[in-house]
Amino acid sequence: xxxxxxxxxxxxRPVTEFIYGEVPEVPDTIxxxxxxxxxxxxxxxxxxxxxxxxxxxxxxxxxxVTIHRDTRTDEVVSDSA
Amino acid sequence: MNEFxxxxxxxxxxxxxxxxxxxxxxxxxxxxxxxxxxxxxxGITNVAVIERSYIGGGNSGxxxxxxxxxxxxxxxxxxxxxxxxxxxxxxxxxxxxxMHKQKGLLWLAHTEAGLRAERARAEVNQAFGAKTYFxxxxxxxxxxxxxxxxxxxxxxxxxxSYHVEGATAxxxxxxxxxxxxxxxxGVHVHQRTAVTGLxxxxxxxxxxxxxxxxxxxxxxxxxVGGHVTTLGAMAGLRLPIRTHPLQAYVTNHYDLSFDQIxxxxxxxxxxxQTARGEILLGAEIxxxxxxxxxxxxxxxQSCSHRAITLFPFLRNLRVxxxxxxxxxxxxxxxxxxxxxGVEGFYITTGWGTWGFKAIPAGGEQMAQxxxxxxxxxxxxxxxxxxxxxxxTLADRGSAGTH
Numbered sequence: 001x002x003x004x005x006x007x008x009x010x011x012x013r014p015v016t017e018f019i020y021g022e023v024p025e026v027p028d029t030i031x032x033x034x035x036x037x038x039x040x041x042x043x044x045x046x047x048x049x050x051x052x053x054x055x056x057x058x059x060x061x062x063x064x065v066t067i068h069r070d071t072r073t074d075e076v077v078s079d080s081a
Numbered sequence: 082m083n084e085f086x087x088x089x090x091x092x093x094x095x096x097x098x099x100x101x102x103x104x105x106x107x108x109x110x111x112x113x114x115x116x117x118x119x120x121x122x123x124g125i126t127n128v129a130v131i132e133r134s135y136i137g138g139g140n141s142g143x144x145x146x147x148x149x150x151x152x153x154x155x156x157x158x159x160x161x162x163x164x165x166x167x168x169x170x171x172x173x174x175x176x177x178x179x180m181h182k183q184k185g186l187l188w189l190a191h192t193e194a195g196l197r198a199e200r201a202r203a204e205v206n207q208a209f210g211a212k213t214y215f216x217x218x219x220x221x222x223x224x225x226x227x228x229x230x231x232x233x234x235x236x237x238x239x240x241x242s243y244h245v246e247g248a249t250a251x252x253x254x255x256x257x258x259x260x261x262x263x264x265x266x267g268v269h270v271h272q273r274t275a276v277t278g279l280x281x282x283x284x285x286x287x288x289x290x291x292x293x294x295x296x297x298x299x300x301x302x303x304x305v306g307g308h309v310t311t312l313g314a315m316a317g318l319r320l321p322i323r324t325h326p327l328q329a330y331v332t333n334h335y336d337l338s339f340d341q342i343x344x345x346x347x348x349x350x351x352x353x354q355t356a357r358g359e360i361l362l363g364a365e366i367x368x369x370x371x372x373x374x375x376x377x378x379x380x381x382q383s384c385s386h387r388a389i390t391l392f393p394f395l396r397n398l399r400v401x402x403x404x405x406x407x408x409x410x411x412x413x414x415x416x417x418x419x420x421x422g423v424e425g426f427y428i429t430t431g432w433g434t435w436g437f438k439a440i441p442a443g444g445e446q447m448a449q450x451x452x453x454x455x456x457x458x459x460x461x462x463x464x465x466x467x468x469x470x471x472x473t474l475a476d477r478g479s480a481g482t483h
Contacts, residue, residue, distance in 0.1 A: 020370070046370065074373045074375065
């Protein structure tokens with residue numbers, strides 16, 4: 001398994017047990033409410049580096065997990081465990 | 082392999098100039114094809130293609146080489162059919178053997194819903210110029226004798242669609258053919274040159290900053306795979322792209338008798354045989370957004386498990402090689418091509434898991450856009466502003482796996 005997600009309830013579990021949940025980050029420079037809704041729906045920060053992300057543990061405790069992961073290496077740099 | 086590059090394909094390298102009419106970022110299939118068609122169709126040869134590694138070293142050399150046009154929405158069928166046709170004449174046009182082989186592609190259905198989807202696919206395809214026909218189980222068995230129609234008792238094959246013009250080609254040879262054709266006409270290709278920024282005058286993009294120095298350009302085209310979000314940000318663009326790894330693997334040699342490409346949306350895998358006799362398998366993208374090229378055992382395990390239900394002979398084979406590419410996934414599983422709203426900056430991205438088959442048409446249409454300044458009708462539906470205009474092209478046909 002290339003990626004293990006640290007779940008505070010279940011320990012290190014394979015990513016295939018989880019569903020990815022995006023944390024939308026609409027830039028403050030966008031002020032129009034409609035434009036913010038649009039950006040939130042479609043646009044992605046997609047960073048090459050550490051990002052905050054949420055995972056839902058479908059095949060486990062069925063709770064949400066928040067982690068910081070480096071998208072270049074898949075290394076989990078901090079977690080909520 | 083080196084012998085092929087050095088003796089047969091003549092790649093001519095040049096020192097970078099300080100200025101070009103067009104600078105294309107990304108020396109993969111799409112970037113080089115755009116340069117090729119700029120040179121051959123529009124006589125624009127003062128062009129540079131900038132590649133941070135080596136040509137064809139990204140997704141152009143990592144895909145599973147399927148060429149097809151059996152998509153689910155009219156705009157996509159028309160576009161990919163153009164690409165299928167350009168591929169059919171590519172060897173003649175470039176005088177290079179890219180190992181293009183028409184194999185026929187079977188897309189299987191295992192449920193009533195699947196049958197409806199494949200019937201709809203065949204209808205849409207025929208209406209917009211692609212040769213795809215609905216077939217029953219008997220015909221499936223006739224086309225592909227290796228298949229176990231019972232699906233190991235779990236995934237029975239109820240029918241499917243047969244895409245006659247489905248084909249494969251050797252991916253790096255396609256890249257080299259376009260590179261050579263473009264270079265012969267005066268296009269410069271600069272490998273090991275990384276773009277570190279964009280040169281701007283006001284809101285207009287007027288060139289690129291590279292680790293070999295600045296290069297000014299009349300037009301800058303992003304044909305980058307995998308890192309387009311970072312490049313877009315340099316131009317001040319936010320893009321609807323998320324980057325996911327996609328893995329594939331090949332087995333050891335098998336008798337050269339598996340002549341088709343077979344895919345199953347329900348089982349999420351596809352299989353074909355390479356010219357070397359390896360059985361090539363691929364499945365869905367990894368679920369985490371990532372730029373990592375790491376492969377994992379889970380994919381081999383789950384994909385093989387699914388493939389063996391339809392092709393029992395696979396159980397006797399061994400996995401030889403596995404690799405990963407990173408795919409730019411758009412929200413509607415369709416590519417994004419055209420103007421960006423930033424003057425002087427064009428983009429071709431969102432090639433997700435369906436970029437290789439689109440190389441000739443993508444290059445041809447982007448070249449026409451850059452040469453004329455007008456967005457060609459064929460790619461107008463794929464513009465970046467379609468998301469803001471509520472004209473998304475949600476295509477379950479491409480959301481298959483390849």
